[in-house]
Amino acid sequence: MLPPVFRKVDAGSGTPVGSTLIVCAFVGLLAAFVPLGWLVDLTSLGTLVAxxxxxVGVIVLRDPELPRGFKVPGYPAVPALSVVFCGYLIWNMPSDTFILFAAGGRSLPSSTSPTAAGTPSWPAAETAIAPLEPSWTA
Structure with a gap:
């Protein structure tokens, strides 16, 4: 199902070098052209959803009759609480994040050229994370 470049594993290291380089290039392009705040929010949302x-899969797919080498501690309370806490964190995320997440990134602006009002066409200034100041400076 995968293209050959993703299936090929380096004989010496046993790692998929080609696919690793492709993913690195893709992530580098995202980091270069998408505001950091958007990337942080989308990554957080994607991780929480996953x-x-x-x-939920642990709760639904767990068959008590099957032998297992690992038991979920506190089942079913721990998986249920993780769903509740993930839901709470997802609920409190910015609404723009849901729109971007649902669109799969298709609503990202095509350019950063100024609009008629003279402001950038995407809210980079509002979403960028301010650089941290060292706490030891006076």
Whole structure:
């Protein structure tokens, strides 16, 4: 199902070098052209959704009759609480994040050229994280 470049594993290291380089280039382009605040929010939302889905899967797919080498501690309370806490964190995320997440990134602006009002066409200034100041400076 995957293209050959993603299936090929380096014989010496046993790692998929080609696919690693492609993913690095893609992430580098995202980091270069998408505001950091958007990337942080989308990464957080994606991670929380994935964790909640896995927690629901642990509850739904767990068959008590199958032998297992690992038991979920505090089942079913721990997976259920993780879904609740993920839901709480997702609920408190900015609404723009949901729009971008649902669109799969298709609503990202095509350029950063100034608009008629003279402001950038994407809210880079509002979403960028301010640089940290060292606490030891006076």
């Amino acid at each position: 964790f909640a889905v896995v927690s």
